Amino acid sequence: MPTLTHLDRLEAESLHIIREVAAECENPVMLYSVGKDSAVMLHLAMKAFYPSRPPFPLMHVDTTWKFREMIEFRDRKAAEMGMDLIVHINEDGVKDNIGPFSHGSAIHTDVMKTQALKQALDKYKFSAAFGGARRDEEKSRAKERIFSFRSAEHRWDPKRQRPEIWNLFNTRINQGESIRVFPLSNWTELDIWQYIRRENIEIVPLYFAAERPVVNWNGVDIMVDDDRMPEELAKTAVMKSVRFRTLGCYPLTGAVESTAATLDDIIQEMLLTTTSERQGRVIDVDQSASMEKKKQEGYF
Amino acid sequence: MRLTDDLIATDIAAYLEKHENKSLLRFITCGSVDDGKSTLIGRLLYDSKMIFEDQLASLEADSKKVGTQGENIDFALLVDGLAAEREQGITIDVAYRFFATDKRKFIVADTPGHEQYTRNMATGASTADVAILMIDARKGILTQTRRHAFITTLLGIRRLVLAVNKMDLVDYDETVFNDIVDDFYAFADELATDLEIQPIPMSALAGVNITNHSDETGWYEGPTLMDYLENVPVGDHRLNAAFRMPVQWVNRPNLDFRGFSGQIASGTVKPGDRVKSMPSGKQSTVERIVTADGDLSEAIAGQSVTLTLADEIDASRGDAIVTADDPTEVSDQFQVRVLWMNEAPLLPGRRYLLKIGAKTVTATVNAPKYGIDVNTLSDVPAKTLELNQIGVTTISLDQPITFDPYDINRNLGGFILIDRMSNDTVGLGLIDFALRRASNIHWQSMDVDRNALAEQKGQKPAVLWFTGLSGSGKSTIANALQKRLFALGKHTFSLDGDNVRHGLNRDLGFTDADRVENIRRVANVAKLMSDAGLITIVSFISPFRAERRMARNMMADGEFIEIHIDTPLDVAEQRDVKGLYKKARAGEIQNFTGISSPYEAPENPELRIDTVNRNPDDAAEEILDYLKEHGFLGA
Numbered sequence: 001m002p003t004l005t006h007l008d009r010l011e012a013e014s015l016h017i018i019r020e021v022a023a024e025c026e027n028p029v030m031l032y033s034v035g036k037d038s039a040v041m042l043h044l045a046m047k048a049f050y051p052s053r054p055p056f057p058l059m060h061v062d063t064t065w066k067f068r069e070m071i072e073f074r075d076r077k078a079a080e081m082g083m084d085l086i087v088h089i090n091e092d093g094v095k096d097n098i099g100p101f102s103h104g105s106a107i108h109t110d111v112m113k114t115q116a117l118k119q120a121l122d123k124y125k126f127s128a129a130f131g132g133a134r135r136d137e138e139k140s141r142a143k144e145r146i147f148s149f150r151s152a153e154h155r156w157d158p159k160r161q162r163p164e165i166w167n168l169f170n171t172r173i174n175q176g177e178s179i180r181v182f183p184l185s186n187w188t189e190l191d192i193w194q195y196i197r198r199e200n201i202e203i204v205p206l207y208f209a210a211e212r213p214v215v216n217w218n219g220v221d222i223m224v225d226d227d228r229m230p231e232e233l234a235k236t237a238v239m240k241s242v243r244f245r246t247l248g249c250y251p252l253t254g255a256v257e258s259t260a261a262t263l264d265d266i267i268q269e270m271l272l273t274t275t276s277e278r279q280g281r282v283i284d285v286d287q288s289a290s291m292e293k294k295k296q297e298g299y300f
Numbered sequence: 301m302r303l304t305d306d307l308i309a310t311d312i313a314a315y316l317e318k319h320e321n322k323s324l325l326r327f328i329t330c331g332s333v334d335d336g337k338s339t340l341i342g343r344l345l346y347d348s349k350m351i352f353e354d355q356l357a358s359l360e361a362d363s364k365k366v367g368t369q370g371e372n373i374d375f376a377l378l379v380d381g382l383a384a385e386r387e388q389g390i391t392i393d394v395a396y397r398f399f400a401t402d403k404r405k406f407i408v409a410d411t412p413g414h415e416q417y418t419r420n421m422a423t424g425a426s427t428a429d430v431a432i433l434m435i436d437a438r439k440g441i442l443t444q445t446r447r448h449a450f451i452t453t454l455l456g457i458r459r460l461v462l463a464v465n466k467m468d469l470v471d472y473d474e475t476v477f478n479d480i481v482d483d484f485y486a487f488a489d490e491l492a493t494d495l496e497i498q499p500i501p502m503s504a505l506a507g508v509n510i511t512n513h514s515d516e517t518g519w520y521e522g523p524t525l526m527d528y529l530e531n532v533p534v535g536d537h538r539l540n541a542a543f544r545m546p547v548q549w550v551n552r553p554n555l556d557f558r559g560f561s562g563q564i565a566s567g568t569v570k571p572g573d574r575v576k577s578m579p580s581g582k583q584s585t586v587e588r589i590v591t592a593d594g595d596l597s598e599a600i601a602g603q604s605v606t607l608t609l610a611d612e613i614d615a616s617r618g619d620a621i622v623t624a625d626d627p628t629e630v631s632d633q634f635q636v637r638v639l640w641m642n643e644a645p646l647l648p649g650r651r652y653l654l655k656i657g658a659k660t661v662t663a664t665v666n667a668p669k670y671g672i673d674v675n676t677l678s679d680v681p682a683k684t685l686e687l688n689q690i691g692v693t694t695i696s697l698d699q700p701i702t703f704d705p706y707d708i709n710r711n712l713g714g715f716i717l718i719d720r721m722s723n724d725t726v727g728l729g730l731i732d733f734a735l736r737r738a739s740n741i742h743w744q745s746m747d748v749d750r751n752a753l754a755e756q757k758g759q760k761p762a763v764l765w766f767t768g769l770s771g772s773g774k775s776t777i778a779n780a781l782q783k784r785l786f787a788l789g790k791h792t793f794s795l796d797g798d799n800v801r802h803g804l805n806r807d808l809g810f811t812d813a814d815r816v817e818n819i820r821r822v823a824n825v826a827k828l829m830s831d832a833g834l835i836t837i838v839s840f841i842s843p844f845r846a847e848r849r850m851a852r853n854m855m856a857d858g859e860f861i862e863i864h865i866d867t868p869l870d871v872a873e874q875r876d877v878k879g880l881y882k883k884a885r886a887g888e889i890q891n892f893t894g895i896s897s898p899y900e901a902p903e904n905p906e907l908r909i910d911t912v913n914r915n916p917d918d919a920a921e922e923i924l925d926y927l928k929e930h931g932f933l934g935a
Contacts, residue, residue, distance in 0.1 A: 001539075001568060004602055006324040006405050015604035016563040019548045023617055023658070048604070049561075050592035052553040135396045139378075142395045145423075159384065161393060162725045163419040163641050165426045165455075167563070168655050168716045172723040175928050186407060188398045194320060268312040292383055 007195055011044065014183040016167060017146060018048040018130070021181050022055050024171040025128035028181075029086070031117075032058040032078075034070040035247045036203050037132035037184055039077075040192055043201050044183060045130075046081060057084035059129075061120060063112035064089060065100060065249035067225050073204045086124065090116035100251040101230055108249070118154050121178060128171070128179040136188045140292035146185045152176030156296050189270065197263045207266065209243040209258040220254040245270075322400065323534050326407045328424045329463075330452065331434030332444035333413035336465045338391055340434065340504035341410050342375020344526070347511045348399050375504075392417055394424035403530040413444060418688040419641035421448060422728065425455045429534055432461040432525070437470045437501075441483045447674040447688075449484075451639065453492045454690070454730070456710045459532060460488075461525065462499040468506050472516040477501045490677045498528055538601040543567030543575070543623040544704070544712055546657035547615055551590075551606050559590055559606040560615055562658065565711035567623065568600045569607070574624035577615040578702035583624055584609040618659030620702050620712065628712060631734030632700040637672075637692055638665070640685035642719065642726035648684060651755050652726065654697065656715040662698040665717065669693055685727070694735060706730035720758055720934050754833035757791045758934040761830040763855050764923070766839040767848060767902060768865030769894050770880055771872040773911045773919070774839040777865060780920035782837060790933060793829055795822060796839040810891045816847055823851035830859055835932065843899040863923065864905040869894045871912055 004012070021028050030045060032038045045054040060074055078085035090098075093111040100108040121129060135142045145164045150156060152175070162170055173179060184192070196203060213224040215236045224237045229251070242255035243266070260269045307315035329337040355378070363374040376391075385392050391412040399406050409424030425431060431452040435445055449460065462484055470476045481499045488495060501517050502509040502525060508516055511526045523531070544565040551559035569575075573586045589596040590606040599605045607621060615621065622628050640646050648667035653660055668691035671682030685691045706713030707730075717727035754761050764781075766774040778794050785792045801808070805821055808814040819842055829836040842848055852860040872894070873881040884892035891897045902908075907926055909919045927933050 002596075002598060002600055004600070005320050006322060007320060009324060009602060012563060012602055012604040016548070019561055019604070020658075023549045047592040049549075049551065050606070051557060051559075051590070052551050136398045139395075142397060143393045159392065161420070163423045163716075163728070165423060165716055165725070165728045166710070166714050167427075168714070170655065170716060170718050170723070170725045172653070172718060174723055186396070186398075190319075190400075194316060197316070198320075264312045264316075267316065268308060271308045271312075271315075 007191060007198060010187055010191055011047070011195070013167075013186065014041075014044045015048040017169070017181065017183040018045055018054075020169055021128050021130065021171065021179075022049070024169075025179065027124070027126050028056040028128040028130065029059045029124065029126040030054070030056055030130040031132070032060050032074070032085070033132065033247075034060065034066070034074045034077075034204060035132070036192055036196060036207060037134065039201050039203050040187075040195055041130060041132045041184060042077070042081065042083075043199060053082055056130075057086055059086040059088060059120060059124075059126075061113060061116045062087050062089050063108070063116070063249050064094060065108070065112070065228075065251060067204075067206055067223070067247060067250045067253075069206055070204055070247055077202070086120070088116060088120035088123070090119060099228065100249055101228070101233075105252050109252070112249075121154065126178065127173060128181055130181050130183060132184050133182050134184050134187050134189070134192070138291050144182070144185075146182055147171065148180045148182065149173065150178050150180060154178070158292065158296070190267070193263065193267045193270065197267070204247060206244045206247055208262070209241050209260045209265075211239050212242050212255065213237040214240050214242055214255050217251065221257070222251055222253065223255055225250040319400070319405075322403065322405050324405045324407065325430065325529060325532070325534050326409070326428045327430040327432060327529065328394075328409040328411050328421075328428040328452070329432045329434060330411045330421055330425065330448040331413055331463075332436070332439070332442045332448075335413060335434035335436045335439075336504045337413065337432075337434050338376035338378070338395075338410055339374075340432070340463070340465065340502075340510070340525075341395075341397055341408055342373075342378040343504045343507060343510055344408070345378060345397060345399055346373075346375060347507065347526075348401055393420045396424075401526070401530060406529065411448075415444060415447070415688055418447065418451070418639075422451055422455065422639060422641065425452045425457060426728075428452075428457055430459045430461065430529070430532060431457045432463050434463045434465050435480060435484075437464050437466045437476055437480065440480050441487065443675055445484075446487060449488065449491060450672075450674045450677070450690070453495060454637070454639065458492065458494055458496060460495060460497045461528060462497055463525065464499065464501045465504055467501045467508060467517065468503040472501070472508075474501075474517075474519045477520075487677075498522065500525055500528070538566040538709075538711070539568065541566035541601070541709055542626040543569050543573070544620055544628065544709065545569070545605075545607070545622070546620045546659070546712070547577075547617055548658045550616060557608070558612070559608045560621055561604070561606040562621070563604045564599055564601050565657070566601045566709055568598060569623075570598045571595075575607075575609070575621050576624045576627045577609075577613050578620045578622055578628050579630040579700050580614065580619070581627070581630075582611075582613040582615075584611040584613050586610075618657070618701075620657060622702075628702040628704055629734055630700050630702050632697040633694065633735040634697075634703075635692065635694050635732045635735060636715075636729045637690065637706075637732060638668075638685060638717070638727050638729040639690050640687060640727045642724055643687055644719075644722075644726070645687070646685040646727065648693075649752055649755070651720065651758070653718040653720055654695070654715050654729075655718065656701060656703065656731075657712060659701055660718075661701060662720075663695045663717065664697075666694045666696075692732075695729075703731050703734075705733055707732075721760075721931055750831045750833065753831070757833045759790050759833070759835060760932040760934065761833050761856075761859055762835050762927070762932050763826045763830050763851075763860050764835065764837045765826075765842070765848065765851060765860060765862050766837065766865050767842045767862065767905075769867055769869060769872045769899055770841060770892070771875050771877055772865040772867035773916055774841075774865045776916045777909065777911075777919045777923070778837045778839045780916045781923050784920055784924050785835060785927075785933075788933065790835055791833065792835045792837065794837045794839065795826060795829075800825070810897075812844075812891075812897075815844070819844075819847040819851060823847075823854050826851070827854050830855060835927075841893050841899070843893045843897065845900045845902070848902065861907065861926075862902055862905040863907045863909060864902045865909050865911060865919075866901070867911045 098111045214221045243258045260266045362377045395410045411421035411424040508514040509524045545562040547560045549561040587608045587610045654663035668682040670679040671691040673680045704712040713731040719726045826836045883889045884895040
């Protein structure tokens with residue numbers, strides 16, 4: 001008789017969650033951020049409906065400051081998988097020239113990510129959106145349900161979470177409300193990497209170490225990805241062997257010095273490291289409960 | 301523990317191989333407030349080196365700022381992730397944490413101790429294999445300890461750790477420990493016959509008997525908590541049960557493929573196995589077990605797969621594919637145990653949605669037979685179930701479902717109840733057994749009153765009173781609105797001059813006195829219809845405030861919705877669809893509202909519809925939105 005390893009169990013649970021949304025929610029979408037967790041989530045979606053295709057589109061909220069390699073990867077991957085891809089950009093923010101260098105991480109993230117996401121969900125009237133967040137990432141995530149409800153204003157109310165009993169998910173919503181669904185809730189960072197390794201899932205090369213031009217900005221090494229970086233800052237660039245533990249807007253994503261060029265190297269480095277994954281994200285360090293606050297405001 | 305595993309540095313591939321084949325244990329910590337649940341988890345994470353340097357730094361900073369342990373690290377802050385929790389120093393919602401040792405991977409749910417957050421505790425318990433029941437050695441067994449022991453066993457957990465914590469505060473006194481353990485055994489005898497209990501004396505704060513034994517408790521010879529967690533069997537009892545798979549999704553990529561996707565709830569399945577689709581009972585044979593990684597020769601409980609069958613039998617989402625040798629039962633009436641999880645108490649006779657497996661049906665929940673006192677586990681009289689109360693009752697469904705009794709198969713015998721108006725998950729339930737059709741319970745135990753009639757229709761009754769000039773568009777908008785309500789499955793009726801004046805009111809003319817009597821009768825009919833649970837649309841000119849007020853006063857509070865179809869006289873006269881204004885101006889019609897009789901516009905209507913700048917469909921949508929927002933349309 002076959003036995004199930006912990007990865008088999010996690011996979012089966014995620015497939016169940018993804019199918020449940022497709023079966024019960026009126027107009028679902030999968031938020032695809034191009035990162036490793038999104039890669040795993042998309043892979044799981046393809047498995048959940050095989051031999052059919054997932055009955056929902058992918059959507060990427062493009063802040064216009066993502067690494068160029070991410071955008072190339074995104075477009076190629078969606079085409080390969082035969083998935084419809086919606087790209088949403090907050091055009092108001094573009095008009096106002098909002099960017100991390102000129103406006104700082106807080107305003108940039110609010111306008112180009114949080115507001116943009118709300119715009120997109122309203123525009124397409126999505127009733128449920130898959131996200132790749134995991135409970136091991138951060139303290140308020142650890143408290144969030146797999147099916148997480150948002151008011152018509154996209155607010156999360158941590159004090160009013162629905163009970164979630166066994167694997168019976170209540171997907172019903174009132175007019176204007178929506179659900180964020182996190183099929184990777186019970187996965188850890190190590191599970192994600194092991195699964196990528198086991199399933200041969202392709203990820204953006206930025207996760208692997210390579211010689212890249214970096215500058216030190218606000219105490220964090222960031223990569224020079226295009227010529228929008230202020231000249232004064234760009235001038236200070238040096239080549240270093242670096243990689244990224246998470247991917248986002250290039251000015252807001254800290255590089256780590258590394259020579260880990262293979263999956264095994266990365267996993268080894270991660271297991272021996274002594275800082276948590278989100279530390280490379282400039283956005284979280286503003287204040288202690290900042291993720292919870294952002295989520296209440298509608299950040300994923 | 302992660303840093304002590306030399307393989308990581310020397311042979312990562314070998315390490316990963318070993319890690320991948322580890323088993324997974326899911327457990328919860330529960331018990332009363334301040335018994336040290338969060339502290340214990342913080343300690344487990346810390347002792348198994350699962351805390352990163354940056355997390356430790358922010359923990360130390362937070363401990364000084366808001367901690368409750370003076371200069372020492374407050375481990376509880378590691379798990380209390382919500383701002384409100386950190387401010388109040390309590391756990392509100394369940395937190396999930398992950399760690400691994402050389403032997404196992406663990407998912408631990410830290411659950412809140414306050415009674416008001418019991419539903420969050422149940423959320424954590426429902427997916428756990430083991431429960432660690434924390435007890436403050438100074439306080440012993442409390443009501444909350446008993447409640448949590450009861451709920452964890454109710455939800456199917458059969459392994460309990462009785463963690464007698466804060467032993468440092470009672471000088472590690474063995475007698476204190478033994479007394480508490482004896483107390484608990486006396487209570488637990490009544491809980492479940494197959495319950496396994498492991499008592500451990502400990503101090504989470506001082507780290508005694510968590511990962512290491514301590515001289516302080518030299519008299520204790522049992523396992524440390526970590527020993528226990530690493531070695532307790534996690535064998536999946538579902539594997540040996542009969543094969544069941546609820547159909548989640550019918551997979552039909554093209555005309556040649558028809559598969560049934562679902563997660564196997566229990567048992568195993570192979571191609572060639574005889575199966576039945578329930579509740580229809582149609583038989584077939586499993587042809588293939590399809591996955592993206594290729595067809596399987598066998599699949600087992602817990603796996604998410606897609607089955608194809610040899611025969612074209614009709615199965616859809618909510619049905620279950622089960623072994624033909626030992627199929628599930630089918631019924632529409634049950635005796636159940638219910639844990640109520642909502643601030644609004646159970647309303648006996650009310651219809652709730654019930655979700656079981658992949659099936660959602662409508663259930664009428666009857667008045668409880670009795671409640672269960674968690675302190676004594678004895679029956680207590682109960683007319684309803686309040687928040688966090690547990691009781692035994694009967695339910696009847698609008699259609700038969702397939703099921704196993706909960707004690708035999710928790711995946712096919714457990715359900716949740718959803719309120720159709722608020723969409724909240726209001727209760728969880730366990731099927732004990734099916735009731736015979738002959739003992740039809742539904743109409744015995746409830747009165748068919750106006751609430752029951754409205755409940756049955758899944759809506760709140762309302763009288764939508766359209767008032768406005770002749771030709772203002774009342775009937776057209778009423779018609780557009782009624783079509784929309786009908787399409788939503790709502791039960792409506794429309795009253796207007798055509799169907800009332802020709803019958804019930806054919807003896808009435810258009811004098812002021814007759815107009816008043818006309819409205820009085822119409823209002824009475826509308827009242828009867830709203831007693832029947834209908835949404836009634838009344839379209840009458842109804843020009844006088846006093847009569848509209850009389851109609852309003854007849855209806856139940858909040859059910860009268862005055863809607864002013866506000867069309868200026870000149871616009872209505874210009875439209876003059878029926879040619880009535882022309883005749884009135886020519887003196888051919890007497891007492892014509894707006895021309896020869898006054899129209900008193902409403903001062904505070906619930907809605908005012910301006911018809912000059914919008915079409916009837918938009919007007920109908922606006923009224924529909926109002927009804928939705930105010931909860932008249934239910935779920």
